[in-house]
Amino acid sequence: MAASDELSKLATRAKSAEDRVAAAKSQARADVQAKVDKARDDARRTADRLQKQTAKAATGASQQWTDVQQRWSGHVAEVRRDVESRKAERDSRKLQRRADIAESDAVAAVAFAEAALEEAEYAVLDATLIRMDAEDRQASG
Numbered sequence: 001m002a003a004s005d006e007l008s009k010l011a012t013r014a015k016s017a018e019d020r021v022a023a024a025k026s027q028a029r030a031d032v033q034a035k036v037d038k039a040r041d042d043a044r045r046t047a048d049r050l051q052k053q054t055a056k057a058a059t060g061a062s063q064q065w066t067d068v069q070q071r072w073s074g075h076v077a078e079v080r081r082d083v084e085s086r087k088a089e090r091d092s093r094k095l096q097r098r099a100d101i102a103e104s105d106a107v108a109a110v111a112f113a114e115a116a117l118e119e120a121e122y123a124v125l126d127a128t129l130i131r132m133d134a135e136d137r138q139a140s141g
Helices: 003-024 029-056 063-086 092-140
Strands: none
Touching: 003 029, 003 092, 029 063, 063 092
């Protein structure tokens, strides 16, 4: 699949995520919990796929992307451990603080995704330009 197609797929995925999050605000707790569980499972599958893809493409990709993926995987694992360890807390003040922290984590994740999207756009455009240069060079001889 071409890099530009992957970028389009990412935009569609972002819109779907936005729609599900907006809908969750008006749903019952059990429905939201089910969405959380599914999103967690989906995120794990995607992280596993990314890790395999990064390992497979390591010879063609820069070490920087491998390092970013490894750091991200470590961060995700740490956040999940933290979330799981705090599930038992039920004090309302602690829950409010947990909600604040969870929202801060979500904002940070969105900011990371935005930066990754901008990097992806740059990479796709740069690859397109390099492909054009290669085709021009080949055509001219």
